[in-house]
Every structure is written in C-alpha cells, then in structure tokens.
Amino acid sequence: xxxxxxxxxxxxxxxxxxxxxxxxxxxxxxxxxxxxxxxxxxxxxxxxxxxxxxxxxxxxxxxxxxxxxxxxxxxxxxxxxxxxxxxxxxxxxxxxxxxxxxxxxxxxxxxxxxxxxxxxxxxxxxxxxxxxxxxxxxxxxxxxxxxxxxxxxxxxxxxxxxxxxxxxxxxxxxxxxxxxxxxxxxxxxxxxxxxxxxxxxxxxxxxxxxxxxxxxxxxxxxxxxxxxxxxxxxxxxxxxxxxxxxxxxxxxxxxxxxxxxxxxxxxxxxxxxxxxxxxx
Amino acid sequence: xxxxxxxxxxxxxxxxxxxxxxxxxxxxxxxxxxxxxxxxxxxxxxxxxxxxxxxxxxxxxxxxxxxxxxxxxxxxxxxxxxxxxxxxxxxxxxxxxxxxxxxxxxxxxxxxxxxxxxxxxxxxxxxxxxxxxxxxxxxxxxxxxxxxxxxxxxxxxxxxxxxxxxxxxxxxxxxxxxxxxxxxxxxxxxxxxxxxxxxxxxxxxxxxxxxxxxxxxxx
Amino acid sequence: xxxxxxxxxxxxxxxxxxxxxxxxxxxxxxxxxxxxxxxxxxxxxxxxxxxxxxxxxxxxxxxxxxxxxxxxxxxxxxxxxxxxxxxxxxxxxxxxxxxxxxxxxxxxxxxxxxxxxxxxxxxxxxxxxxxxxxxxxxxxxxxxxxxxxxxxxxxxxxxxxxxxxxxxxxxxxxxxxxxxxxxxxxxxxxxxxxxxxxxxxxxxxxxxxxxxxxxxxxxxxxx
Numbered sequence: 168x169x170x171x172x173x174x175x176x177x178x179x180x181x182x183x184x185x186x187x188x189x190x191x192x193x194x195x196x197x198x199x200x201x202x203x204x205x206x207x208x209x210x211x212x213x214x215x216x217x218x219x220x221x222x223x224x225x226x227x228x229x230x231x232x233x234x235x236x237x238x239x240x241x242x243x244x245x246x247x248x249x250x251x252x253x254x255x256x257x258x259x260x261x262x263x264x265x266x267x268x269x270x271x272x273x274x275x276x277x278x279x280x281x282x283x284x285x286x287x288x289x290x291x292x293x294x295x296x297x298x299x300x301x302x303x304x305x306x307x308x309x310x311x312x313x314x315x316x317x318x319x320x321x322x323x324x325x326x327x328x329x330x331x332x333x334x335x336x337x338x339x340x341x342x343x344x345x346x347x348x349x350x351x352x353x354x355x356x357x358x359x360x361x362x363x364x365x366x367x368x369x370x371x372x373x374x375x376x377x378x379x380x381x382x383x384x385x386x387x388x389x390x391x392x393x394x395x396x397x398x399x400x401x402x403x404x405x406x407x408x409x410x411x412x413x414x415x416x417x418x419x420x421x422x423x424x425x426x427x428x429x430x431x432x433x434x435x436x437x438x439x440x441x442x443x444x445x446x447x
Numbered sequence: 448x449x450x451x452x453x454x455x456x457x458x459x460x461x462x463x464x465x466x467x468x469x470x471x472x473x474x475x476x477x478x479x480x481x482x483x484x485x486x487x488x489x490x491x492x493x494x495x496x497x498x499x500x501x502x503x504x505x506x507x508x509x510x511x512x513x514x515x516x517x518x519x520x521x522x523x524x525x526x527x528x529x530x531x532x533x534x535x536x537x538x539x540x541x542x543x544x545x546x547x548x549x550x551x552x553x554x555x556x557x558x559x560x561x562x563x564x565x566x567x568x569x570x571x572x573x574x575x576x577x578x579x580x581x582x583x584x585x586x587x588x589x590x591x592x593x594x595x596x597x598x599x600x601x602x603x604x605x606x607x608x609x610x611x612x613x614x615x616x617x618x619x620x621x622x623x624x625x626x627x628x629x630x631x632x633x634x635x636x637x638x639x640x641x642x643x644x645x646x647x648x649x650x651x652x653x654x655x656x657x658x659x660x661x662x663x664x665x666x
Numbered sequence: 667x668x669x670x671x672x673x674x675x676x677x678x679x680x681x682x683x684x685x686x687x688x689x690x691x692x693x694x695x696x697x698x699x700x701x702x703x704x705x706x707x708x709x710x711x712x713x714x715x716x717x718x719x720x721x722x723x724x725x726x727x728x729x730x731x732x733x734x735x736x737x738x739x740x741x742x743x744x745x746x747x748x749x750x751x752x753x754x755x756x757x758x759x760x761x762x763x764x765x766x767x768x769x770x771x772x773x774x775x776x777x778x779x780x781x782x783x784x785x786x787x788x789x790x791x792x793x794x795x796x797x798x799x800x801x802x803x804x805x806x807x808x809x810x811x812x813x814x815x816x817x818x819x820x821x822x823x824x825x826x827x828x829x830x831x832x833x834x835x836x837x838x839x840x841x842x843x844x845x846x847x848x849x850x851x852x853x854x855x856x857x858x859x860x861x862x863x864x865x866x867x868x869x870x871x872x873x874x875x876x877x878x879x880x881x882x883x884x885x886x887x888x889x
Contacts, residue, residue, distance in 0.1 A: 226790060228786050228789075228790070257789075257795070258794075261789070261792045264790075264792075265792055267790075268790075269787070269790040271783055271786070271787060273781075273783050275781070275783040275784050275786065275787035276784075276787075277784055277787075277788075277802055277806070278806060279805045279806045279809070288793075288801060289788070289791035289792070289793055292791075292793045292794070292797045292801060293791050293792035293793045293794075293797075294792075334787075337787075337791070338790075338791075341791060341792070506863070506867065507859075507863060509866075510862065510863040510866040510867060511824075511859045511862050511863050511866075512824040512825070512826075512827035512828075512838070512862055513824070514827040514828055514830070514831075514838060515827055515838060515855065515858055515859050515862060516859070518838075518842065518851075518855055519855045519856070519859060522845065522851035522852070522855060523851060523852050523855060523856075526851070526852055600730070603732075604730075604731065604732040604733070605732070606732075607732035607733075607734045607735060608732075608734060608828065610734070611831055618732065618734060618735060621735075621738075622738075625738075625742065631738065631739075631742035631743055631746075632739065632742070632743030632746045632747075635735055635738040635739045635742065635743055636739060636743070638735055639727070639731040639732075639735045639736070639739065642730065642731045642732055642735060643726075643727065643730040643731050646730045646731075647730065
C-alpha cells in the first residue's frame, strides 16, 4: 500500500534534516521523514529517544532548531528569506497546521466542558461554526468513536479510554488531513487500551493519514504501512513492519524489541526465546 | 516639586523610628505564635469546650478589623481597670490578632500531613508524644513556613495602624514630620521604602531557611 | 462600666450612613481591584517583559508596604502630582490599587494552574490566544481560585476601616466621632466590632456556599 501511495505525488508531511536542541542537549539530530496520503506511520523507540519530540515538532508544539518541515507543501513555523529562517506569527502557524489533528497522551480534554462541548467548542471558537451546526457535527464525531451516549458527561466522569476517544473525536471534528497520535494509549489502564486502538484501526481503514508514536507493537505490526525506529535522536531503522520487526538485525532495535517482549510476555513454557517469535 | 533633600534629611529619623516598628511587629508575632500554637492545639483537641473557645477566638480576631481591635483596647481597657502603656496594649492587640491567623496556618499544617506518615510512625512503634514532636511538628513547620513568613510581613505592615492609637513608630513619626514640614509625599514615600526593605529582608531570611529545609530534603 | 445603648439608637441615622458608605467602598473598591488584578495578570503572563516588569514592581510595592502608608501617599501626596482627590476617591482608589495587587497574584496562580497540555490542545485546534483565556483558562481557574478571591474580598472589607484615618466618613469614622462627643467608647466600639464580625461571618458563609455550588466538574482525573 505504501508503495502505491508514495507514487501519488507530494507528501502530506515532509521532514527534512530536522534538529531539535533543548539547551545543550540534541534531542533530534537530522531527521528525514516523509508521510504520504493515507499512509499509517508508526514511530517506535526507547523512552527519551526523541520520538515524541519529533511528533511535537511536526505539530509545531515545539519549535525545531534546524531543518524544514513541510505540511502539504507549506513550510511550518518559519519563513525563508534569502536563506534566513524567521519565525512566523502564531496565526500563520495556526493557518499552516489547520489540517493537522493531534491526540495527546494525557488526552488534554477541557475538564469544565462536557464531552460534546469539548468537541464542539473548537469548531465554534476556531472555525466560527454556529452553535447548532457545531453541536450536530460534534454529535456525529462522538457517534463515530462510539460515545454518543456519553455526550453530556464531563471528562472526570469518563474512563481513560473514553476520554481518549473524545480526544480523537475532537481532533477529527476539524476534518484534518493527517492525524498525529502521541502515545495515545500510554496513560491508559491495560484493559482500556483495546477500545482506543480499535477506533484508530477503523480510521486507518477509512484511509486517514496517520503518524502514531506508540509502544503498542501489535498495533504497529498490523496497521502500519511504515514503521520508524528512532534511537538517540536519529532514525535508526525504517521500513515495512516485516522489514523492521522480522528482517532487521540492528542490535539496538533487537534489544528494544527484546525488552518489549519480556515486559509483555507474562507466561511462557519451557525455554522458548521470545525474541525469536515475530508473530505479533 | 519632589525634594530629595527632604527625604534624605528625614531618613535618619525615620530609620530610628523603624526600629520600633521592627520591635513591635516581631514581638507581637513571637507572642502571637505562642497564642496561635495554644489555640491550634485547643482547636484540634477532643474537648468541645476547648474547640469552642478556639473557634470563637479565631473567628473574632479574624472577623473584626485590626484598627477596630486597636481602638477597642485603647479606649476600653482603662474602662475595665486595666491601665497599661498604649504601646503594651497595642502590641498585645497585634499579638492576639496575628495569633488567630497563626492558629489557622498551623491547623492547616497539621491537617496537611498525610495520614500514611503518621500510620507508618505508629507501625514502627513510636509513641504518641514522639510522633507529635518528631514527625508532626517538624513537618507542620516546614509546610507552614512560607505562610508564617508571609504573616510576619503582614504584621510589619499592620503595625503601622498602631500609629492611630498614638504609639510612636515609623508611620506615626512620618505623620509628625509630614505635618511639620508640609512635604508629605517625600516623607511617606521614604517611610514606604523603609517598610518595603524590612519586608524584603524578612522574606529573604525566610527563603534562606526554606532553602535549608529543601537542602535537607535533597540530602 | 455601664452600657448606654440609647447612644446607638439616638445616632442611628449617622450609623446607617456610615454602614452604607462602608459597603459602597468595599463593593466598588473590590470590583475595580478585581478588574485591575485580572488585567495585570494577563499583561504579565501574555505580553512582553517590558510591560511585565513595571507591573511586577507595582505588585511588589503594594504588597510590601502598609495600606495606611499607601493611602497617605495618594491622599496627602496626590496634590504634588496634581491629583487633588477627595478622601472618598483617594480611599476607594487606594483600596482598589491595594486589592488589585493581591488579586493579580491570585489570577496569575490561577492561569498557571491550568495544565499546559490543555492550552496546547486548544492551540492545536487553532483557537486564538484570547479565546483560550476566555473559554479554556478562566472558567477552570475561577473555580480553583474562588476561595482565594473570596478570602481576599473579605480581607478588603476589613481594610475599609483604615479609610477613617484619611477622614472618610465610613462606619469606623462615624463611631469614633460619636464616641468622642459622648465618651461612650465601649458601647460604640463594641457595636462596631460586632457589626463587622457579623458582616464578615455572613460574607464568608455566602462565599462557602458559592464555592460548593460551582465546580460541577472535578479536576482530579485530569493531569
């Protein structure tokens, strides 16, 4: 699937030689990544590898220090004048990323608004959509994530999984061309992870372009068109799930996957070595 | 025109009077701390009578403006046969007033100690008295130090009100100089700067002590 | 010591005038103070540092010096700036400036109490800075800071008594003048104390009820 769409012209996201520095620490060291329409890219890597920072740079929640990020052909966050980078206004940033949806690890729902208001408020405030129309669209979005029955609940009355689904509905309501997911299931109790992943799977099936930072290797293996392994601020491995999970012998990647399996296999018989089990 | 000259000339006099401001406010905080501790203990005790007394005390001294309290003690103490110098009456009133606030601060400090810490102390066999002196009081002091420092600066400011009942301190002297020189702006601004410096110093010392506590925590 | 309560009934109209003026000073001073406090907090947090620095100075000065001295500077020092204010205007203005500094700190803490992730989420949706303040930050923080705001409002009601020193004819001033003509200090001052006390207890109780009523949502499950 990725090969076909890759031929389809301009990528939705194009990251070119991006560096990100926090003080004297280089968190990202020259990232190149492009994401085509309808492609699902899963970004994996150890904690502190820079994978979340990359996603936040693509959303311009962090200013990247060097390089260029293009969203549907438009440079994000900066303007180039005679080769000099200049930070553009917040309004201009908002304009360029208007088609980017973001789902946060901690949901970041607004606790004083009901589920419905969480989805409808941005439509009114950012897009100027009249109240009734915004509510109607919000209801449709909640329905899509299976939460129409909880529309009038406040976030504190919802489970973590439900809150995250509201977070997804809120992003979807803006009709984004690409959805960025920053560890969407990491803050959830294990038994609530499934419902969120199911919503994401449905989205992928509908052809939504997605970039997902995740620790859910099963999801990555099943749904991703491309898996990117980030380690110490660089893309160490990237390719199809088969290439990354099965065929690659990068020692850091093997170690990372080994750790993942050991954490998640809770019972095994005999002396099977889990690293040899690519079936995910 | 603003006259730096007047301000500078009055500065030594005002600084001299500010010593009284410091003495009155700090001694009232010291006495108030003792009253506050007792009232806090009474408020947290089992006895409904003691709790009632503490509640009444805190409610009254926090509920009536300090100026009114000062006027009451100034005019009414002699009526019930208590004749003390006005400065003593004033400091006593300041102490009673700040004591009510300190009682509330300490109460919050004690109630803010996580129950698990007390349970842990009980489980390792500490006595009730040991728990109080070794665990609860040190923790409450650490919790409440910023509030206590803040209360002290509030009392430095509040002590300006005792000028109204004729006690000589910084504000009273500033008034005297202002009326005799007809340069109120310069004099009151100078007095304001002195108050500001006193409070900045108290806040600074407080932050040093706090940092000491924090270093202890990190070690 | 005998109590002559006739003093109070005889001077009832004067006392009532004083009471009404005290309430007027309190309400107007608090309202302006709240407006100043919100404006200062917003300007400090969301504009550049050249605007924030003088505001920080203002807050530090108002919090670090006695209210009485501030009133003296405004009332007696005002004419030297060409500000010839009546005692009432100087008093209400002083109370508002004094309260505004404390309110600004409360609002500031409130703004900072809203988790940054929620602001990020709003920014990601393309909501403007002002709309974020109005629709995301203010409604949440008001619930959180309501007790502190109520507490400060109650404190300001007590500070109104200080206005008597610059000859504003509010309750404390009226009582003192009745006392000095009749020498019935005990009756009048005790009456004054009880009135303030009752007033504060009522306002505090109302504030508690208000606090309970708002906040249909709880913040506990949010990070």
